[in-house]
Amino acid sequence: MDAFFAAVEVLRHPEFRGKPVIVGADPTARRGVVSTCSYEARAFGVRSAMPIREAVRRCPHAIFLRPDMKTYVEYSRRVREVLAELTPVIEPLSIDEAFLDMTGCEHFYPSLEAMGAEIKRRIRERTGLVASVGIAPNKFLAKLASDSGKPDGLVVLGPGDATRFLDPLPVSSLWGVGPKTAALLAGLGVRTVKDLRERSPAWLQAVLGESAAAHLYRLARGIDDREVVPEQESKSISRETTFDEDVRDRATLRHVLALLVADVGARLRRAGLFAGAV
Secondary structure, three states, X not given: OOOHHHHHHHHHOHHHOOOOEEEEOOOOOOOOEEEEEOHHHHOOOOOOOOEHHHHHHHOXXXXXXXXXXXXXXXXXXXXXXXXXXXXXXXXXXXXXXXEEOOOOOHHHOOOHHHHHHHHHHHXXXXXXXXXXXXXOOOHHHHHHXXXXXXXXXXXXXXXXXXXXHHOOOEHHHOOOOOHHHHHHHHHOOOOEHHHHHOOOHHHHHHHHOHHHHHHHHHHOOOOOOOOOOOOOOOOOOOOOOOOOOOOOOHHHHHHHHXXXXXXXXXXXXXXXXXOOOO
């Protein structure tokens, strides 16, 4: 889904359309981050997970909203209902993203482009929201294809398109390449996926270690054998909070911790679960 939280807010408040909308922490808070922002806000350099104070600095005239998770979950459920009509094999990645295994379902459409367009049409028709779709032979390429077409995108990659598509991308596009690894590789002259693909397995192993080298060697060639796995049972339950300022008073910390623990305990009891580890 494109800018999901912000898009839902614009749907609820049509007067926000075309304006920068930022969903996240209170803009007056010393701490806290941006959850999601509209593409109008992104034009000012605002991004998800950016400190809210930086978002205010970059786009002080934006509409700042606190998250309404109950509403977002309801819209997510509606989207999932649409997806379930298209294929039974769905792997949610988050509240606003999922993999669909359409194997066998492609015969219902004249082309892969038509299949993607139908997914987008049904979501728009039933929810009023815009989705971007990436279609490819595997999960890794489909995810990148979806991201590359945003907003309102539809990108189809065939079996022979991986090298052409991947080569110009920054090496940070590969799963597992975080800022530190990207900086390490850049210092060695590896900035794009093509740069990485042209390095030998031995070179990669010497720089990154055996496991990471094997992983990135495959991804740089568009190889990903993981199947789409339908939704699995949650493995953890947690709660957290962020203070506006550092707190060192132990009594205050114990009080807040007790409230968080009580909430987790209540959620465990409602689910009929015991904690196996803390």
